[in-house]
Amino acid sequence: MAVSGSNSTQTHPSDQSPSSSSGTSLSNLKIYAAIGIIAACMIAASGLIFLCVRRSRESRKHKMRVKHSSGLIPLVSKEIAEIKESDRTVEDCEKGEVIRVEKKKEIEFENGVSKKSQESDVSGGGRSDVSVEDPNLGWGRWYSLKELEMATDGFVEENVIGEGGYGIVYRGVLPDGSVVAVKNLLNNKGQAEKEFKVEVEAIGKVRHKNLVGLIGYCAEGAQRMLVYEFVDNGNLEQWLHGDVGPVSPLTWEIRMKIALGTAKGLAYLHEGLEPKVVHRDVKSSNILLDRKWNAKVSDFGLAKLLQPEASYVTTRVMGTFGYVSPEYASTGMLNEGSDVYSFGVLLMEIITGRSPIDYSRPPGEMNLVDWFKGMVANRRGEEVVDPLIEIPPSPRTLKRVLLVCLRCIDLDANKRPKMGQIVHMLEADDFPYRSELRSVREKDSQPARSDVPSKLPL
Numbered sequence: 001m002a003v004s005g006s007n008s009t010q011t012h013p014s015d016q017s018p019s020s021s022s023g024t025s026l027s028n029l030k031i032y033a034a035i036g037i038i039a040a041c042m043i044a045a046s047g048l049i050f051l052c053v054r055r056s057r058e059s060r061k062h063k064m065r066v067k068h069s070s071g072l073i074p075l076v077s078k079e080i081a082e083i084k085e086s087d088r089t090v091e092d093c094e095k096g097e098v099i100r101v102e103k104k105k106e107i108e109f110e111n112g113v114s115k116k117s118q119e120s121d122v123s124g125g126g127r128s129d130v131s132v133e134d135p136n137l138g139w140g141r142w143y144s145l146k147e148l149e150m151a152t153d154g155f156v157e158e159n160v161i162g163e164g165g166y167g168i169v170y171r172g173v174l175p176d177g178s179v180v181a182v183k184n185l186l187n188n189k190g191q192a193e194k195e196f197k198v199e200v201e202a203i204g205k206v207r208h209k210n211l212v213g214l215i216g217y218c219a220e221g222a223q224r225m226l227v228y229e230f231v232d233n234g235n236l237e238q239w240l241h242g243d244v245g246p247v248s249p250l251t252w253e254i255r256m257k258i259a260l261g262t263a264k265g266l267a268y269l270h271e272g273l274e275p276k277v278v279h280r281d282v283k284s285s286n287i288l289l290d291r292k293w294n295a296k297v298s299d300f301g302l303a304k305l306l307q308p309e310a311s312y313v314t315t316r317v318m319g320t321f322g323y324v325s326p327e328y329a330s331t332g333m334l335n336e337g338s339d340v341y342s343f344g345v346l347l348m349e350i351i352t353g354r355s356p357i358d359y360s361r362p363p364g365e366m367n368l369v370d371w372f373k374g375m376v377a378n379r380r381g382e383e384v385v386d387p388l389i390e391i392p393p394s395p396r397t398l399k400r401v402l403l404v405c406l407r408c409i410d411l412d413a414n415k416r417p418k419m420g421q422i423v424h425m426l427e428a429d430d431f432p433y434r435s436e437l438r439s440v441r442e443k444d445s446q447p448a449r450s451d452v453p454s455k456l457p458l
């Protein structure tokens, strides 16, 4: 009792009675306990944070490889992948204007179709000015919304293949058992309408082994959907930049097959159609792959038609950062030469396994084109080959392909080869490569002799 009395009222600081010292130690004890609890909480909290970070890293790693209907397809983290031109501004040299380079911008048709769709935007959008009787749409099969809902199980998340700037792509199965990819276009201020018309006009009637086939469409109310052949092995970006382990499944030969297929698809757009089609967004995520590594160029949402008499069209600059040709970026003047430049960048990406822009690399290596040109100029061409390629190409083969890259990215657009010529250049590479392989095999039985020059004579 005395303890509590003395403790509560009459304790002098100098009066260290047993009762007061016990009070002090009690309060000390409380402080220690409080500190202990706080420390424990802090340790627990930091442990929790650590666990969360680890889990999120692990789940991201895990997400890099997903079980796809067709097997394991590496997923690529968009953090390292593509940087769109959304925030860049470039000077228009001729007009002194500043052109804003945007991720996806307005697409004007030279035939005035988009004007019509812009009018429909003003009047509130949503109104379908594309009817099934539209002569432009006579090429394909019209699907009702119900049919596509059934094909995709009501557009369930499990059927989502991917998402692009224009909409979500679903895997669907039609009543006859055929598998399709359904792109549900986002109805973003009439953007769906425009993308829909561009794709339909550009590739609606086109059939080519190296172009993704557009087999039908759905235009009901404000809904716009495109139905494509399903390409079952992911896209090139996933295979080049996803988590594939220490050895890439993309051997040199497979990479060249993909490059050649892509070149053939683009050659057909540029040289086999009238009006010509300029794709405008050639990049690795738009190259779809089947199980035999056949390349199929996809995503024609930015495509432009080039009339025979026109050597270029002037248009707003669009595309993907790192792939856009310098003259198009600076003037807005577009022709097939811009696709050739983008193809050159893509070919570099295929050879090196590097993204066109990669901020995780040292400053001198962030820009693939600059780094690549420097390496070749310094006779270090052999070092640019993707280290994940187990058996590198012969120096002669490599030299040829490096030269194709350099010619495609020539700053003088007129000096760039046409896609048809590029096909021949890549095909010409086929034969010596095979014959070299044969001679390597023959040599295997003979004593080893190094006939590989240490430097690339470029």
Ligand SMILES: Nc1ncnc2c1ncn2[C@@H]1O[C@H](COP(=O)(O)OP(=O)(O)OP(=O)(O)O)[C@@H](O)[C@H]1O
Pocket: 161, 162, 163, 164, 165, 166, 167, 168, 169, 181, 183, 212, 228, 229, 230, 231, 232, 234, 235, 281, 285, 286, 288, 298, 299
């Ligand atoms: N016909 C198809 N078959 C299989 N997968 C497809 C098909 N079309 C598109 N995909 C996949 O769907 C995803 C989204 O494609 P989409 O063309 O809409 O956008 P993107 O090219 O990735 O991006 P963006 O349009 O913004 O450039 C891609 O990962 C692509 O691999």
